[in-house]
Amino acid sequence: MNLYEYEAKRIFAEAGINVPPSARITKPEELTKVHLGFPLVLKCQVLSGGRGKAGGIKFPKNLTEAKEIAKTLLDMTIGGSKTQCLLVEPAMDIARELYLGITLDRDRGCPIFIASAEGGIEIESSENVLTEPIPMPYHPYVGRNLAKKLGLKGSDLTQVADIANKLYKLFESKDLDLAEINPLIITKGGDVVALDGKVIVNDDSIGRQPYFKGWQEAHLQDLSVRERRAKMADLNLVELEGNIGILCNGAGLTMATMDMVKAFGGDPGNFLDAGGGSDQKKTLAALELVNENPRVDVILLNILGGITACDEVAGALVDFMKKYPERQMIVRLRGNNQDKAEKMLASSGLKLYPDIEEAVKEAVARSKNSSKKPVGAKV
Amino acid sequence: MILVDKKTKVVVQGATGKMGSAHAKRMLDYGTNVVAGVTPGKGGETIHGSIPIFDTVAEAVEKTGATCSCIFVPPYLALDAGYEALDAGIELLVLITEGIPPLDTAKLVAAVKAKGAKLIGPNCPGIITPGQSLIGILPGQIFKSGPVGMVSKSGTLTYEIALALTESGHGQSTCVGVGGDPVKGLDYQEVLMMFEKDPATEVMVMIGEIGGSAEEEAAAFIKKNIKKPVIGYIAGQTAPPGKRMGHAGAIISGGKGTAASKLEAFKANGVLVAMTPNEVAKQVAVALKQPAKA
Numbered sequence: 001m002n003l004y005e006y007e008a009k010r011i012f013a014e015a016g017i018n019v020p021p022s023a024r025i026t027k028p029e030e031l032t033k034v035h036l037g038f039p040l041v042l043k044c045q046v047l048s049g050g051r052g053k054a055g056g057i058k059f060p061k062n063l064t065e066a067k068e069i070a071k072t073l074l075d076m077t078i079g080g081s082k083t084q085c086l087l088v089e090p091a092m093d094i095a096r097e098l099y100l101g102i103t104l105d106r107d108r109g110c111p112i113f114i115a116s117a118e119g120g121i122e123i124e125s126s127e128n129v130l131t132e133p134i135p136m137p138y139h140p141y142v143g144r145n146l147a148k149k150l151g152l153k154g155s156d157l158t159q160v161a162d163i164a165n166k167l168y169k170l171f172e173s174k175d176l177d178l179a180e181i182n183p184l185i186i187t188k189g190g191d192v193v194a195l196d197g198k199v200i201v202n203d204d205s206i207g208r209q210p211y212f213k214g215w216q217e218a219h220l221q222d223l224s225v226r227e228r229r230a231k232m233a234d235l236n237l238v239e240l241e242g243n244i245g246i247l248c249n250g251a252g253l254t255m256a257t258m259d260m261v262k263a264f265g266g267d268p269g270n271f272l273d274a275g276g277g278s279d280q281k282k283t284l285a286a287l288e289l290v291n292e293n294p295r296v297d298v299i300l301l302n303i304l305g306g307i308t309a310c311d312e313v314a315g316a317l318v319d320f321m322k323k324y325p326e327r328q329m330i331v332r333l334r335g336n337n338q339d340k341a342e343k344m345l346a347s348s349g350l351k352l353y354p355d356i357e358e359a360v361k362e363a364v365a366r367s368k369n370s371s372k373k374p375v376g377a378k379v
Numbered sequence: 380m381i382l383v384d385k386k387t388k389v390v391v392q393g394a395t396g397k398m399g400s401a402h403a404k405r406m407l408d409y410g411t412n413v414v415a416g417v418t419p420g421k422g423g424e425t426i427h428g429s430i431p432i433f434d435t436v437a438e439a440v441e442k443t444g445a446t447c448s449c450i451f452v453p454p455y456l457a458l459d460a461g462y463e464a465l466d467a468g469i470e471l472l473v474l475i476t477e478g479i480p481p482l483d484t485a486k487l488v489a490a491v492k493a494k495g496a497k498l499i500g501p502n503c504p505g506i507i508t509p510g511q512s513l514i515g516i517l518p519g520q521i522f523k524s525g526p527v528g529m530v531s532k533s534g535t536l537t538y539e540i541a542l543a544l545t546e547s548g549h550g551q552s553t554c555v556g557v558g559g560d561p562v563k564g565l566d567y568q569e570v571l572m573m574f575e576k577d578p579a580t581e582v583m584v585m586i587g588e589i590g591g592s593a594e595e596e597a598a599a600f601i602k603k604n605i606k607k608p609v610i611g612y613i614a615g616q617t618a619p620p621g622k623r624m625g626h627a628g629a630i631i632s633g634g635k636g637t638a639a640s641k642l643e644a645f646k647a648n649g650v651l652v653a654m655t656p657n658e659v660a661k662q663v664a665v666a667l668k669q670p671a672k673a
Binding site: 104106107109110111136172175202204205207236238240248249251252253254255256258259260262263268275277303304305306335336355356357 | 475561592596
């Protein structure tokens with residue numbers, strides 16, 4: 001779950017990391033009540049990246065200018081993410097900019113600090129980047145070592161070390177995938193302040209983080225309506241441009257099925273991984289989600305039951321076909337409880353394809369001949 | 380065969396839960412030596428006619444001599460269950476649970492290494508040595524004994540490819556599902572090296588997917604250390620960038636982790652590439668006919 005900048009900064013402040021004083025506005029008139037002096041910084045609050053380049057950050061010099069700019073910024077959509085509100089802060093006196101981030105390194109299997117003595121940069125394309133594995137359990141000397149390696153001295157060193165330690169505490173206690181301060185500034189007065197922040201909360205951990213309870217739905221704005229519904233139903237849906245709806249159990253099999261559809265000349269309309277152990281109800285919900293995509297002409301269901309029982313899937317199919325008897329459906333169903341499933345489907349008129357390639361080829365052939373009038377789709 | 384055989388004594392953690400109980404039964408029916416189950420508060424009960432339930436793993440190990448634990452507990456309890464197994468002296472942990480917070484997994488992986496134990500998973504289907512032992516959730520009927528060693532990030536895709544192998548007459552020595560999470564226990568290299576040393580394995584199949592760089596690193600490792608033929612398959616050749624494709628680890632980010640990069644690494648390092656599951660079986664047939672490399 002991606003957080004807005006103002007949410008990230010609120011969490012930083014609660015952890016004892018300095019952030020600039022600020023206000024939030026959703027209407028230009030609200031600026032009259034903001035007393036932060038001039039020049040001000042107005043920043044679009046969006047969930048996407050590339051905000052600076054897109055013109056989502058401005059520095060008005062007086063109230064009149066600020067109101068005009070605020071009007072434009074509040075209407076902006078950046079990278080598909082609509083501006084939720086504006087964060088208003090006083091412009092800071094910057095002496096130096098740094099970069100500080102923490103993420104989980106999948107290759108090392110542990111969290112790492114990513115830091116740079118140059119801030120405000122795109123960290124992926126910068127050369128002067130330090131990566132430091134973080135030991136578990138954590139000790140505060142790690143922050144001091146990091147600040148030292150960045151070439152800092154005196155009060156800069158101790159302040160940055162302190163922030164690094166607080167940021168790690170936050171990363172671990174709130175189950176984050178990413179905690180990033182970019183830039184972390186040193187002001188002309190010698191204070192170290194988080195000027196911008198990006199926080200991603202680990203999706204699998206939200207359930208044990210009471211702090212984020214109920215946040216999820218408001219932070220899925222970059223997803224389609226169906227993708228959002230899938231996420232709330234614990235299904236993995238990614239919508240694509242083609243007309244073959246794909247539903248499988250397991251990420252690898254779903255991707256492999258998608259690849260085969262493409263390799264045999266078809267066009268996948270979605271990736272839907274129903275996950276392991278889906279029962280009849282969840283499988284039916286998954287079928288409905290694929291069915292409702294207006295681009296989908298043919299549904300290809302490929303299930304290899306391990307933790308998923310084939311008879312549960314068959315039950316969902318029986319219900320689904322009763323509701324949408326004209327839906328073009330290619331079914332491949334094998335694995336645990338396959339015999340039971342076959343019996344349940346014997347009277348449904350559905351042909352079961354034992355081989356994956358045969359099933360894919362048939363789905364592709366049908367997708368080419370379809371009437372282009374999807375059955376049961378909500379347009 | 381590697382890691383498990385018919386003698387491997389297995390304890391099931393979370394044995395009386397819905398999934399744990401159903402799969403304990405499947406394992407037992409397959410012939411796996413399931414000697415115990417653990418559910419706190421249910422010690423003294425028996426499930427499926429022959430599996431005694433204990434309150435703690437320590438007691439289960441003491442009474443039955445189990446060396447392997449198959450863990451089915453819910454995600455937020457998995458770290459504790461893992462620590463419990465390790466401290467009870469379990470040597471091989473098979474962690475099936477999906478959705479474990481990655482920092483918990485990182486802590487468990489560090490503890491497993493410190494103890495010199497082995498962890499398969501999390502978010503994995505488990506391990507099978509066909510005809511001997513099935514530990515996890517794999518559908519036993521699609522596997523058969525033979526010379527192919529398999530290692531995979533995916534569950535159901537492993538079944539797909541095992542099925543293609545079995546139906547074309549090529550059985551498997553052992554299949555290991557290492558799991559689709561970004562942080563995990565055993566990795567490709569460790570499993571491939573075990574297959575290299577295993578006399579029953581003649582050919583290896585490595586199943587990868589988009590995300591991370593484990594496949595690229597394994598490819599370089601294979602060139603240096605593996606003499607037996609390896610067939611590689613990558614899922615997600617048509618996956619759009621920036622989208623998490625089901626598995627927590629399956630995402631192309633910042634242009635990294637693409638199928639193209641992994642396939643290229645395979646080709647550059649002498650790994651035979653298959654583009655579809657059925658093609659894996661064809662490549663295996665070819666590799667089995669070739670004389671072994673010196």
